[in-house]
Amino acid sequence: MKTKFFTIMSLLAVFAMILTACAPAATPAPAAEPTKAADAAAQPTAAEAKPAATKIRVASDAAYPPFETVDEKTKEMVGFDIDLFKAIAEKEGLEVEFVNIGFDPLLAGMAQCQYDAAISAITITDERKQNMTFSDPYFKAGQAITVAASNDAIKSEADLKGKTIGTQLGTTGDILAKKIEGANVKAYDSVDLAFQDLLNGQVEAVVADNVPSEGFVGKSPDKIKIVGDLLTSEDYGISVCKKNTELLEKINKGLAAVKADGLIEKLNTKWVKGGVSDAAAAPAAAAPAEPMKIRVASDAAYPPFETVDEKTKELVGFDIDLFKAIAEKANLQVEFVNIGFDPLLAGMAQCQYDAAISAITITDERKQNMTFSDPYFKAGQAITVAVSNDKIKTEADLKGKTIGTQLGTTGDILAKKIEGANVKAYDSVDLAFQDLLNGQVEAVVADNVPSEGFVGKSPDKIKIVGDLLTSEDYGISVCKKNTELLDRINKGLKEVKDAGLIDELNTKWVKGASK
Known part of the structure; x- marks a missing residue:
């Protein structure tokens, strides 16, 4: 009996071992469930990976084909501008509600920030910039x-x-x-x-x-x-509520992205059918048969854009290098003429010079007397004061103050509109900064890049305060009668831009300032 019992027990033990070997591995007890916050940190959810879309209201006057109109079947707004803004919105995570409104009330509404933005073949002008901001240009018209x-x-x-x-x-x-x-x-x-x-x-x-x-x-x-x-000659831009700088940055970023994708050319083909846009593909014009001799004016006291090399006595700078490159592309033989800025503008109004390049801001007032190339540089007016001056921090603080400017510049025009200001306008901007250093003026209002240059030379004595007072585009001025020269300059400018020259000149002369 005992022998039989042990035999049975032995068989049972062997059988149990076989079952144990064949059984699946035991599942370990689950660890304590991590919190939702910990889960999120370990693996972001889709919502967290892509921020929620920003909701905005965008005004447009949908009675301006081919830029904006209402589709008779769908009753939806369609057109060049609508397609463009939708593409920008997709790039920048914007949820758009389009509002159809007449053009005049659209402008009035934007001045009051009743809409976040507006796209409606809106020409960028200095007057409108007083009430709203604008994106970079996206289309050229007239x-x-x-x-x-x-x-x-x-x-x-x-x-x-x-x-x-x-x-x-x-x-x-x-x-x-x-x-x-x-x-x-x-x-x-x-x-x-x-x-x-x-x-x-x-x-x-x-x-x-x-x-x-x-x-x-x-x-x-x-x-x-x-x-x-x-x-x-006008540039269209997207209008943005002046308070919403974040939205302006998003729109400009998205616009740059869709431009790089070639969307402007596609929309031009789809909607304009051969109209002129700033990026429209157009057949290249035949190279001019004969070189054109021209006189180009510049005020060579405005570094880093134009100055005189002390050794060679030649004009040098961002603008000079740029125009020489354009001249090479456009078959132009250039004689540079060094002249003060105010007489330069007067001379261009009389066509005493064929063209002028001198950090000239494109304004509606100047367009009455001369034409302009496409823009090539973005700048703004800055306030510079003595390092010890803590009273002047914004434009509002300039009321009743003595301000130095360069005669005829946009800084000069702006300063003369400031209530009670005593404006001392100098023939060259370096004289204005010299008087600031000498305590003869309380502030200088001038373009930001030259201002940064003068501050860089005397950082212990003068400083720039506050935000830029304006946003401006530089262009090459051309005698109003000479449409052929304007065409050549614009063609050459586009070629050198496409070749990356603006970035190279920015690195060489401006050292990091915005294009």
Whole structure:
């Protein structure tokens, strides 16, 4: 019995061992469940990886094809501008509600920040910059004159004197037309109404942006026509509420990204069909058969843009290098002329020089006397004071103060508008800074890059305070009569930009200042 018992027990033990060997490994007891915060730290959720979209209201006057209009079937807003802003919004995580509103109330609303932004073929102007900020430019346009096909009396701006002109209220075309001597300007809420009255004989001409004008002419080529050259050269930008600097940065970042993706060219092909845009692919013009000899003015007392090399006595600087590169591309033979800034502007108004490059800010007032190339540098007005001066920190603190400026500059114009200010305007900016160092003026208002240069030479004596007072674009000034030269300069400028020269000059001369 015992023997049998042990035999059975032995067999059972062997069987148990076999079962143990074949069984799956025991599952360890679960560790304490980590908290949600710990989980999130270890592995971000999708929501945390991509921040929630920023909701914004964007105004547009959807009666301005091909930039913005309403699709008759879907009742949705469509067009060049709408596609562009949607692409920017996708890049920057913006959730957009478009608001369709007339152009004049759109501008008034933006001045009051009733909308976060607006995109509506809005020309960037100094006057508008007082009430709103603007993105970098995304499209180049100009004002065109449209008349009846049978009208041979109107061929240029000069012929509009005393005529009845249709415009869209609040536009740059409206502003321009109202400055024409004796003109009877009828300003409409939308541009299509102006063209309708032209077709009906109620107005003798319409002044409006060239691309929409071409669209209306395309619909009635036997009835209306565009005459003469464009009256202006303008840049469209996206308007942003002045308080919302974060949104402006996002829009500019997104705009740069979609430009780099080639979207402007695609939208130009889709909507404008051959219209002129700042990045539109256009066939390259034939190289000029003969070189063009030109005189180019510059005020060589404005480093780092233009100054005189002490050894060679030659003009050197950012602007000089840039123009030489453009001249090489555009087959121009250049004679540089060193002249003070105020007489430079007066000379350009009289076409005494073919062109001028001298850190010249593009303004509407200057456009009346000269044309400008596409922008090549962004700057702004800065306030510089003595290091010991703690009373002046902003523009508001300049009231009643003695301010040094350079005669004829945008800093000079701005300073003279400050209540009670005693403005001392110098022939060159270095004299203004010298008097600041000598205690003859309490502040200098001048472009930020030269101001930074002067501060860099005397950091223990002078300093820049507050934010920049303006946002400005430099352009090359061209005699208004010489459209061929303007075309050559713009073509050359685009080529050197595409080749990366602006970045190289920025590194060489400005040392990190913004383009």
